[in-house]
Amino acid sequence: EAGVAQSPRYKIIEKRQSVAFWCNPISGHATLYWYQQILGQGPKLLIQFQNNGVVDDSQLPKDRFSAERLKGVDSTLKIQPAKLEDSAVYLCASSFRTSGSGEQYFGPGTRLTVT
C-alpha cells in the first residue's frame, strides 16, 4: 500500500513570495490533515478536510494561507505572501475515519525555508 505522498520535499523562497505544497493521501482515506512543524516544536494542525469539506481550520492564518481539496483526494496548501516565521516543515496526514480513534498516516513533509 502506497503511503502519503508530498511534494516538493524542500523549498526555499524569499519573503513575500508565494509557494504551494501538494499532498496525495492514502487511497480510500476520506480525512486529510495539514500540520505545521516549526523547528523544535511538535506539529500543529492547520486544517482538516473530510472528503472535500473543511472540518477544522481554526488555526489556519487565513490572511496568507489557503488550502483546497477539490475532488476529495489530492490537496494543495498555499502561502501568499510568505513570512520568515513560515519557515517550517509542512506535514500532510490522512486517515480512514474522522473520529479521534482514526489512525493518522503521515507523509515525509515539505521543508520550507523563507529567507
Place this chain on the structure above:
Amino acid sequence: AQSVTQPDIHITVSEGASLELRCNYSYGATPYLFWYVQSPGQGLQLLLKYFSGDTLVQGIKGFEAEFKRSQSSFNLRKPSVHWSDAAEYFCAVAPGYQGGKLIFGQGTELSVKP
C-alpha cells in the same frame, strides 16, 4: 484547552539501557493517546496508541506505554535501547469527539551512546 507536555527536551541513554519518556496531558475526559517517532527527514510513524481497556499497551519496535489516569500520564518505555532508536519522540492526544486532530507535545530527542 487540551495540551500535552513532554518535560524532557533531550535524553541520552547508553545502548542496552532501559528508557522512559514522560508525557503528561491535560484533558477533561479520557482522550485517545498516541506516541509517534520521527527520524531525521522522515514523517511521523505511529509507535502505539491507547483508546480504552488495558492501561499497558504494546507497540512496535519493542516499545510499550502505560496510561495512568490519576497522574494524567502516558509514559513510553523500552527495556533495552538500540542505536537505531535515536530519533525524536512525540506524545499526542486526540479529543474523543468527532474531529480527530492530534495535539502534540514539543517532543523529546533521544540520543543513544554506544
